[in-house]
Amino acid sequence: MNFDFSDDQKQLRDQARKFLAEKCSPKAVRVVLDGKAPYDKELWKGLAGMGFLGVAIPEEFGGAGAGHLELCVIAEEMGRANAPVPFSSTVYLAAEALLIAGSDAQKKKWLPAIASGEAIGTLALFEGKGNPSPKTIKLTATNGVLNGVKKPVADGAIADFAVVAARTGSSGRESDVSLFLVDLKAGGVEVKSLTNLDPTRGQAEITFKDCKAEPLGAAGEGWSILTQVLDRAAVLCAFEQVGGSDRALEMGRDYALDRIAFGRQIGSFQAVKHMLADMYVSATLARSNSYYGAWALSTNAAELPEAAAAARISATQAFQHCAKNNIQVHGGMGFTWEFDCHMYYRRANAMALGLGSLSYWEDRLIDRMRKKNAA
């Protein structure tokens, strides 16, 4: 067996780490954090140039035609660098939705534009509070015309197109939901930026007013497609969270080695050592669960829903745990704007919500485990 990434994939990870260390320093992240730019355009272009945006997009649609394992290792590095670009919404959500359900023409139109960095995409799913559920979809689609409000939409203010979940029936079943593809630059939408926990990744409210849209996938199949997209995104986000966890742990460890108090390195106090050891435990559990998710994603295994939920829960917990205790290890300095700790704390807590809260994923995990046990 080889429950690990291949040497080529590890090399790709090293390449991504090196590239991001150079092009995505904390200083560069701060330009977006401080509101001086909506995202890092130079970095986005650079990522396209490296082939990272289209790594899992087939060559016929302008991508590198590698695969999801390659995307996982890049995702980990994006999380480690806290990259202020619309990577997750464009690559994990919009591109995956197109790959799963797009027509040939839709794929030809948008996937090459994603790979080249020309188009930013997103998924417009949420309508205020509530976990992903067909019941929460109120936005209507009538004869290909959308009316309703989506919020929050990740990277909605900078996106060129969106995959939109809309209500097309009233039977009370999942088949009431269909997906649509909307060119956000073609009119019929009002976009408002929202302040949010993590300014390095924007959130928006999008109002659709008699907005023309084309169907993505068959009518009534929307919820089933969405579920698959969310499972894939859960694994990919988990790798970002794993990367973020590792970085937060490293920052805490390094500070514990450098900082002297009471005449000794604070890392020599067991209260601090044990806190860091527990962070390592969380990060390790998350990494291992995420590897299983990567295996399921890359082989399109029947276990993907269970593996994705486990990776999602584990990685969410790990990143939140590591990010908050990294601040604790830093003490007062960790609570300043000047230190980078809060960037990871913000990212960790925003990511914990982006695909629906833990309770949604806990439910999914237990459902899948029950079905497996019953079988």
Next chain:
Amino acid sequence: MNFDDTPQEAEFRATARAWISANAPKKYEEELRKSSLGRTALKNADILKVAKAWQKKKADAGWACLHWPREYGGRGSSPIERVIWSQEEGPFGQLSRMFIIGHGMCGPTMMAFAREEHKRSYLPPLASGEKVWCQLFSEPAGGSDVAGLRTRAEKEGDDWVINGQKIWTSGAHYSDYGILLTRTDPTVPKHKGLTMFFLDMKSSGVEVRPIKQASGASDFNEVYFTNVRIPDHQRLGEVGDGWNVSLTTLMNERSAIGAAVSTGFPELFEYCSSLMLDDGPAIEDRAVRSKLANWAVKASGLKYTSMRAISALSKGERPGPENSIGKLVAGSMIQDVATYALDLQSASGVISGEDAELAGRFQAMLLRAPGTRVEGGTDEIMRNIIAERVLGLPGDIRVDKDVPFNKIPTKGRG
């Protein structure tokens, strides 16, 4: 990424599976499968006898202590073959529990430090289970601080004379031999005055007394030594080098016990899948599901962490430090799982034993659980190990490090 065996691994697995299927004591399979922490006895048979018979059968066919060299009773197998064997042995592996200390700790220590003629005469019967070994390190004054031990060994002619007391010795009451860490020089700092021996547990002056544990059961013992004589040729390593010798043993303890420890999660999931609460099945209750999901990802996290280590073995690499988290996570998890299983039973959860839900499976687990967080390295020692060896943080400040042992205070208050 894949979970497939290489052709050689697949061949080994098929051979192992066929042999186990033809030879394992099948009539105990169901009972062994249902055993869990705190409950491993067999109803109608002496588990020690069944275990010894299975071990001997394995040894005769070359399936005992797979990773040991053939001349010492093993099979000369690779680490990955050892893992495949244990996957295939499944519930029958429970029968190896009484040999874990001997095979996992005493054997490797003997292999590293005993004279060749001793290795050839003592190791094969240890591998075959005909002789059982125990490890005599911990003392009332030295648990986590093993190097604080006080049992004395004094040289008299060609013999050493032992006086003192050990505690928490697993299986001393059925052991034939033991490895023993002693103090040979109390005038030097504690780590420098230790020496290791092996001895016959039937030697005159050895007295074994079972400890009644907090759980009510007795898996461990106190062992008293009164003028016990050990010949010098049974010394392991140099005089004064016992600490280094013991590190070999303890490194093996942590990997051996870490691999065997369970989380209680499969038992809890199975229980919740059939349990009815007042307002419906437990598994459909929001709070229950949330708890289960949180433990599920810890259990799967441990499973896939160990898969990563196995994968490294399969490629002929050394596993990384990830495996050090196993015992730490599983130890407190099984305690929490058992506590929650009883909470689901409400007031009736206090009833233990045969009259209890599932014949007291979770009650037994709860009462045994505190031991898992202490034995083989406390949670705190495990965190220190992760912090120091994995994260590279400074070691604890040790105020007794350079003090002669006999000048170290022995009482906290007056």
